[in-house]
Amino acid sequence: MGRGKISSGLSRRSFIKMSSGAIVAVSANWFLPRIALGAEEILIGGLCELSGPASIMGSEQARGMELAVEMYNQKGGVLGKKIKLIMEDTESKKDVGLAKARRLVERSKVNYLAGIIFSAVSMAVQQYIREKKVLFVNSGSGNDALVQPPYCDRYFFKAPGSFRLTCLSIREPAKKFDKWYFLGDDYSWGKGCIEYFKKSIALVKPNFQTVGEAYPPFGETNYAPYITNLMAANPDALGIAVFGAGWARTVSQARQLGLKCHIHHQFWDLNNARATGDAVLGITSSSEFLNENPKAPRAKVFTDAYKQKYGNFPGSLASYGFHTIEIIIEAVQKAGTTATEAVIDTIETMVYKDSILSPDYRFRKSDHQCITGLYDIEAVPDQKYQYGTKILHYDPNPTVFVVPDKETGCDEFMKKKS
Amino acid sequence: MEDTTNNYSSPEIDRGKMVKWILILGVLSLLPAFFQATPFADYLAYTVVRMMILGIYAMSYDLLFGFTGIFSYGHATFWGCGAYAVAILTVRSGLQVQDALPGVLAALIAGAGLGLAMGFLCSRVGQVAVFLVSFAFTESIQLLVISDPLKITNAEDGISGIPRETLFGFLDIKSEIHFYYLTLAVLVLSYLVLRRITASSMGDVFLAIRENPVRVRFLGYSIRRYRVAAFMISGAFASLAGALTALHERAVAPEMFNWFHSGDAVLFTVLGSPGTLLGPVLGAAIVVIFQEILSDLFRNWMIFLGLSYILLIFFLPKGIFPLFEKLQDRLRKKENTPAKPQKA
Numbered sequence: 001m002g003r004g005k006i007s008s009g010l011s012r013r014s015f016i017k018m019s020s021g022a023i024v025a026v027s028a029n030w031f032l033p034r035i036a037l038g039a040e041e042i043l044i045g046g047l048c049e050l051s052g053p054a055s056i057m058g059s060e061q062a063r064g065m066e067l068a069v070e071m072y073n074q075k076g077g078v079l080g081k082k083i084k085l086i087m088e089d090t091e092s093k094k095d096v097g098l099a100k101a102r103r104l105v106e107r108s109k110v111n112y113l114a115g116i117i118f119s120a121v122s123m124a125v126q127q128y129i130r131e132k133k134v135l136f137v138n139s140g141s142g143n144d145a146l147v148q149p150p151y152c153d154r155y156f157f158k159a160p161g162s163f164r165l166t167c168l169s170i171r172e173p174a175k176k177f178d179k180w181y182f183l184g185d186d187y188s189w190g191k192g193c194i195e196y197f198k199k200s201i202a203l204v205k206p207n208f209q210t211v212g213e214a215y216p217p218f219g220e221t222n223y224a225p226y227i228t229n230l231m232a233a234n235p236d237a238l239g240i241a242v243f244g245a246g247w248a249r250t251v252s253q254a255r256q257l258g259l260k261c262h263i264h265h266q267f268w269d270l271n272n273a274r275a276t277g278d279a280v281l282g283i284t285s286s287s288e289f290l291n292e293n294p295k296a297p298r299a300k301v302f303t304d305a306y307k308q309k310y311g312n313f314p315g316s317l318a319s320y321g322f323h324t325i326e327i328i329i330e331a332v333q334k335a336g337t338t339a340t341e342a343v344i345d346t347i348e349t350m351v352y353k354d355s356i357l358s359p360d361y362r363f364r365k366s367d368h369q370c371i372t373g374l375y376d377i378e379a380v381p382d383q384k385y386q387y388g389t390k391i392l393h394y395d396p397n398p399t400v401f402v403v404p405d406k407e408t409g410c411d412e413f414m415k416k417k418s
Numbered sequence: 419m420e421d422t423t424n425n426y427s428s429p430e431i432d433r434g435k436m437v438k439w440i441l442i443l444g445v446l447s448l449l450p451a452f453f454q455a456t457p458f459a460d461y462l463a464y465t466v467v468r469m470m471i472l473g474i475y476a477m478s479y480d481l482l483f484g485f486t487g488i489f490s491y492g493h494a495t496f497w498g499c500g501a502y503a504v505a506i507l508t509v510r511s512g513l514q515v516q517d518a519l520p521g522v523l524a525a526l527i528a529g530a531g532l533g534l535a536m537g538f539l540c541s542r543v544g545q546v547a548v549f550l551v552s553f554a555f556t557e558s559i560q561l562l563v564i565s566d567p568l569k570i571t572n573a574e575d576g577i578s579g580i581p582r583e584t585l586f587g588f589l590d591i592k593s594e595i596h597f598y599y600l601t602l603a604v605l606v607l608s609y610l611v612l613r614r615i616t617a618s619s620m621g622d623v624f625l626a627i628r629e630n631p632v633r634v635r636f637l638g639y640s641i642r643r644y645r646v647a648a649f650m651i652s653g654a655f656a657s658l659a660g661a662l663t664a665l666h667e668r669a670v671a672p673e674m675f676n677w678f679h680s681g682d683a684v685l686f687t688v689l690g691s692p693g694t695l696l697g698p699v700l701g702a703a704i705v706v707i708f709q710e711i712l713s714d715l716f717r718n719w720m721i722f723l724g725l726s727y728i729l730l731i732f733f734l735p736k737g738i739f740p741l742f743e744k745l746q747d748r749l750r751k752k753e754n755t756p757a758k759p760q761k762a
Contacts, residue, residue, distance in 0.1 A: 089713075094576050094671035095663075099468075106461035120575045124669040127578045150579060187564075187574045 041084045042077070042338055044069070044328060045104030047115035047125065048321075052092025053219045053244055054117050057317040060271065061115065061140055062087055064314060064321025067306055072325070078333050085325075086110060090121050097121035098128060105134050111338055112137070114324045117317070119143035119189070126151050133417065135340050139324035140317060142166065142267075143189060147367040148403075152410035154417070155340070157347060157368040159324045161288050163189060164401040166267055167196035169286030169376040172392050173237055173264050174201040179209045181235035181261075183226060183250060185242050186215035193241030193266045196401065203400065211235045220246060223253045230259070237262040248275035255279035268377055271315040273387040280379045280387055287375050288357050289319035290389055295373065299356045313385055323356055341416065360396065367408040374398050438746075446602055450595045463594045464666075465710065469703040470605045471662045476686035476698030477612055478655035483684070484692030485616055486648040487628030489545060492536060492552030494679035495559050496653040499532050500525035500660025501670040502563065505577040510570050516583045518591060522661045529657025530650045532559075537649030541642040553677060560675035576671030580664050591665070601662060605699075608655055612695055615651060624648055625693075656683075689730060691737025700738055 046065050049058030069085045077083055086108050090097035097116065104110045105128075113129060116122045117140030126146065129136045130153045138146060138156070142163030145151060174180075182197060184190030194213060201208045212233040214226045223246070230238060238261055242250045251263060256279070268285035291313060293299040302322055306314040314322075327347065332338055335346040348365045355361035358373030373396040375389070382388025449466060453459040475497060482488045504521035507513065515521065536555050540548045566573040582591055591597050615621055623644050626634045631641050664670050673679075682705070690701025712722045734741070 093673045094669060095667060095673060098667055098669055102461060102464060106464065107458045109457070120671060123575060123578050124667075124671070127668060145575075 040081055042079075042081050042329075042332065043108060043110040043112075044083060044085050044325065045101070045108060045110035045113045045115075046085050046087040046321075047090050047097060047100055047104070047113060047121075048087060049092040049117050049121075050087075050089035052090075054092050056271075057140070057244065057269075057315075058090075058092070058117055060315055061117065061317040061321035063310055064306070064318035064323075065114065065139075065325050067302075067309055067318075068322040068325035068329075070309075071305065072329055078329050079336065079338070081338075083325075083329065090116060090118075092118060092121070094118075094121050094124045098124040101125045101128055105129070105132050110134075111340070112328050112343075114328065115139050115321070117141060119146055122146055123151055126153060126156050129153070129155050130413075133340065135328070135344055137324050137327055139320040143192070144369075144403075145188075147369040147408070147410070149409045149413065152367045152408065153413045154344060154368075154415065157327070157363055157370070159327060159370055160320055161370055161372050161374065162402065163193055163266070164196045165374055165398045166286045166288070167193055167241075168200045168374065168395070168398055168400060169284065169393075170197050170200045170239055170264050171204045172376045173262055173284045174204050174208065177237035177262055178205065178207075179211045179234070179236040180239055181211050181230045181233050181237075182213040182239045183223075183230065183242065184213070184215050184240070185218045185246065187218055189243065190215060190218070190241045194239070197239045197241070197266075199401070216242075216246070218246070219244065221249065223250050224257060227254050227257050227259060231257065235261050237264060239264050239266075241266040245275075247272040251276045251283065252279045267316065268379070268389060269315040269317070270313055270385060270387065273379060281381060283379050284392065285377055285379070287316060287377055287389065288372050289316045289323075290375055290377070290391070291385060292388075293358075293375075295359055295394065296356055298354050302356045319356055323361075326355070327352065358396065364405060364408075366405040366414070367403070367410045368414075369402075371397055443602075443606070447599075450598055460594045463598045465706065467594070467598050467601045467666055469706045470601045471659050471666060472682070472686065472702035472706065473699035474605055474608045474662070475656055475659035475683060476690065476702045477608060477695050478652045478659065479683035480687050480690075480692060480695055480698045481612055481616065481624070481655070482648055482652040483687055484694065484698070485621065485628060486624040486645065487631075488540065488645060488648060489549055489684075490536070490540065490552040490649075491549045491677065491680045491684070492556040493652075493656055493683040494675050494677065495532055495536065495552075495556045496529045496656030497660040497663070497679055497683075498559070498563070498670075498672075498674035499528050499653075500657030500662075501664040501674050502571060502577075502660075503528045503657065504661045504664040505580050505670040506570050508581055509577050509579060510572070516581050517587055518582065518585045518665055519587075521664070522658065525657040525661035526654045529653040529655070529660075531653075532657075533650035533653025534646060536653070537646035540649065541645040553680070556675055556677065556680060560672055563672045563675060571672070574672055576669060578669040580668045580670070582665045582668060597666065601666075604658065604662065608658065609695060609699075612651075612655065616695065620644070620647070628693075685727065689727070689737055691739035694737075694739045697737050697739030700742070704738065 046062060048062040049055060050062060065085055069083045072078060073082050086104060088100035088104055090100055101113060104113060113134055113136040116138055119141040122138050122141050125136060133155055136156050138158045140160060142160050144162050144164060147158050182194045184194040212230060214229060216223060216226050240250050240263060263283040265283055265285045268287040270291060273280045290299060291303040303314055306318060330352060331343045331346040331350055334350060335342040347363060352361040353359060361372050363370050373394060375391050376393040377389040378392055380388050380390045450463055453462040456462060479493050482490055503525040507521045507524055508515045536552060539551050543551055563571045564574050585591050591600050623639055627641055627644055635641055686701035686705060687698040689704060691697030708723060708726055716722055
């Protein structure tokens, strides 16, 4: 075999020539415009955290979106047009998320954008869509900063409820417990949740005691040192605000190490509960989505369709992804046009009576924050889902901690731009 | 006996080089016009600007690794520092700075300053330790940015809404096309400056340190000083790239200090061919093109991206740039080969 030959009959030079030709041929595809074919399709850009620390939840969110698009297309699409979802991975990074948003808007020429969990990524994209006047519905961030100046905008809607409101659910267990320890992710969401846990508890028990708090880094795998410390503080109850894989880790490790006190988690998620195992039983939490919800019958339709397509039950992120597509498509249907301004005007005034989250789901015109019901729940065994939820309390429109309509400071940002 | 050989090209080859450069710059200058003929002119301009910025970043690393032989894994420090210098000055400082120049100058100074610090630490340790020290330095800076003790970096949320209005007070750089030409100018200038440095006596010492540091020390040169100088120059240019990124993306985040951005610098340089300056620019362009193509074709495109890199490095161990040099030589030989005499 001669020098430079990779294998018999294939020289290095030949390989390079073939590879170059293949790359040119494949890259020609890049220049084929991925735009709506003769405007017969409605393009929605999905921006999800498909890799990185939030990949599990981001992937679930993406699946929810894909299911929604599939179900609409099975019914013929909307306004006689099929819907096409173009998914991009933000890699859980702000710079990548922004680059992918540009790709979707400027290259793929999508009509609308949806997705994103990390609020930092959303903030960057929000600044961009403001310039491009593209409708963007966030489907995963609880951070209220997104609907406050300078980020609030006419072209931006925040589909998940405020994290401040989901913290309110701690009021239920707070009625019974006095001494609290708090464990939150060491970033703005985790710290904000702990702050609002305390404020929420104070509403029902002003003299409660904080016996300790800790902020492990996001994505921590070993919570044992934190749990050991909290056990030493001897709390009556533990309030947790930990995202991603840490959800299951904190609860299961806490019980494995012998923690007996009550646990309250900031948000409920079925898949995290299943990953936790029986340690999840008895914990209290809050949720905007329940797999079987007498107040939102379509939740079961969604749950069964998701199970049929993907083989497992949907968690809350899948429901947000699904619901976000519904927000956009139902508004297009009602507006009778895909024109962005008309769709925005429709979303601002529309009540989503058949939402899979709660009845009468809608948005505030002042800052485009959603108004949705909140379920305080307790984890119980369930034959079908393995772990189900018992509703302790339902609040159709929690307003505590919500900035009043006239004080949002978003008026300038909500005006129609020429 | 006087050495009559020299390293200077003949006038014919110099003319050839000039024509080549004029052609390349001409094509790059006319690209935006070509983009306008497509439905996504802005996105194409955006992508090529990304390539050029990464090209500056890659050249800065080539000075350190390719010319001086320092295998640093902390280049993201300068990248992030340059970006944050612009962001803090224009958004967080309260000074209402709209022009890009102060931010860019601040980035250059900050980059050189951090280069001094990192160079000071890295010049005192062995090769393997340089990798670890530079890596740890970057991680520390990232943690500092996230913890935000001075309340200027906005912690993990980063800074958005960076203005991009003018340069020097009158040059409009708001549009994607105008920013394209600015970036092209900066790329060319950066290359010329770095070429000048590497061709100078300082550049000779960098190369000598790369090849045989012991001998250089015996010749009386202070290796430490030259290594620190390499870090400072490299840091300044990498920060310049970071500053351009901040103006381009209009947002910065702590992830810019992440180790994978340091890895990008290594990848561009190794892929392109270290010690050539232009090779890493080419490496950066190829990586961006691969990312664009593969992410179109596959959902889990990062797996295929990694495989592509392995294949490229396996089959082109010296990088891609030598291929172009070979092609150039072949073309030159064809031009210079006299025609065969015809048989009677």
